[in-house]
Amino acid sequence: MTALANLQAPSLDDLEALAQDAYARLPEAFRRLCEGVVIRVEDFPDDETMTEMGCETPFDLLGLFRGIGLAQGGGQMQTGQFPNMVWLYRRPILDYWAEHEESLGHIVTHVLVHEIGHHVGLSDEDMEAIEAAAG
Template identity: 85%
Template structure:
């Protein structure tokens, strides 16, 4: 039995480890699409992001891809271009996790795959298959 009385919420560092493990489990073909993608973990989206995404609260956004995906012609980096980045937002993910019946690792994998996948032009079915292959 887990001793819940002594457990703490996963820290930003713990989330980075979860994200790295989730990424490492993804199929090689998918990771090849992600070359150069930077994965960042923050507690919440910043005010500018919340406004741009139309969020009412900081808990509305679990993750975000920023950059130019393959579907938008971003196969090669241009001078002065920021790298493609995925943000995972720890507190909204934890809040979502508390209300649903998914493991935290599965949820982090889901957000990571969907943030990368949508911007690389993958269908929902493609992303489901990628997630399934990760476990």
């Protein structure tokens, strides 16, 4: 029996651990901008999110930022406001991973940085530099 015969797809907890590790490797200055952002991992986006984002299938969305970004004046929490959240969607991420030549850790880091980048109003070039700094 080969070592592959016993492999299982990474669980929600596995992806959450990858996301937490990726977050810990981000530059400290970037993490300070993200203070209070909650990272959640779910299998798929919910129906409301899929409709709102115009998704044709549950695999169309790898991650999502929900909240009020710093670029939109979201630095101060208002009473009754939900915390800013980054959602990572496990099954679409695993599907993307199966079809590309990138490590799962790299993909999780990319999605995490991209979604947090929306929170702080970064350009694509800024996000690429942060990803590179995270290794």
